[in-house]
Amino acid sequence: MSSEVKIQAEPRTEFGKGAARRIRRDDKVPAVLYGHGTDPVHITLPGHDTMLALKTANALLSIDIDGESRLALPKQVQRDPIKGFIEHVDLILVRRGEKVFVDVAVHVVGEPEPGALVVTESNTVSLQAEATNIPSSVEVSIEGLEIGSQVLAKDLVLPEGSLLHVDEETLVVNITAAPTAEELEAELEEAEAEAGIEREEHVEVTEEGVPVETAEEAAPAEGEGEESSSDDARS
Numbered sequence: 001m002s003s004e005v006k007i008q009a010e011p012r013t014e015f016g017k018g019a020a021r022r023i024r025r026d027d028k029v030p031a032v033l034y035g036h037g038t039d040p041v042h043i044t045l046p047g048h049d050t051m052l053a054l055k056t057a058n059a060l061l062s063i064d065i066d067g068e069s070r071l072a073l074p075k076q077v078q079r080d081p082i083k084g085f086i087e088h089v090d091l092i093l094v095r096r097g098e099k100v101f102v103d104v105a106v107h108v109v110g111e112p113e114p115g116a117l118v119v120t121e122s123n124t125v126s127l128q129a130e131a132t133n134i135p136s137s138v139e140v141s142i143e144g145l146e147i148g149s150q151v152l153a154k155d156l157v158l159p160e161g162s163l164l165h166v167d168e169e170t171l172v173v174n175i176t177a178a179p180t181a182e183e184l185e186a187e188l189e190e191a192e193a194e195a196g197i198e199r200e201e202h203v204e205v206t207e208e209g210v211p212v213e214t215a216e217e218a219a220p221a222e223g224e225g226e227e228s229s230s231d232d233a234r235s
Helices: 017-025 047-053 181-194 212-218 224-234
Strands: 004-011 028-035 038-046 060-065 068-079 086-093 099-109 116-120 124-130 137-141 150-152 171-177
Touching (some): 017 086, 028 047, 028 068, 038 047, 038 060, 047 086, 099 116
Antiparallel strands (some): 004 038, 150 171
C-alpha cells in the first residue's frame, strides 16, 4: 500500500519557458496543484526528492507549502524525452478517506505447466481505492496453470478496500502453448518477407573455407585416382 511521502514545496510566481529553465537549473521542478474546485496553485518542488518519490506509481505526496500540508497524487509527469529528467508535474488534491480511480500494475508470480507461454495482456488494471490506501500492485498467481487457461479481471484477488473499475471480462493473463522452433522460423521468414528482406543462402564450407559443394565437385570420384595410377604404371 502507498505511504505518504513528505515534500517541501515553494510558491512559484515566475512562469513561462525561461522561468521553468531557471527552476530546473537549480535542480527543482515546476509543478501545479489543483482539485476540489480550488484555484490552481503553482509551486516548485525539490528535484531529487521528487524524482525519488515518483519512482513509485500512484505515490501519495504530502506537500508542505508555507507550513500548510496538502495531500496530492501525481496526475501527469512530463519528462525530458532524451535525458529523462522531470520537466513538470501536475498534482491533484485528495482527501483522507476519499475514493480515487487509479491504474495499478499487474504482478505475475509462479510458473505454468511445462511447455506453456505466459502472455500478459493487461499490464495494469483500473481500480477504485482510498487515496491513502492505494495498492502498489495486484498479484496474479499462474502457478501450475494449464495451456488454454485465462485470468480475467473478475478473477483477480484485490486488496481490501479496492474495487474493480474495468470490465470484469477483460483478459489479464493468457496461457498459451509455446511456439516450436519451426513455427518461430516460419514467423521470422514471413516477417522478413513483409519487410522486403532477402535471406542470404547458407553455404556449408570445409575447414579450409572452401564451399562443400565446390570441394565435392573438385574431388576425384571413388576409384578414379587408382585407375589413373594403374594406367601410369602400364605405360
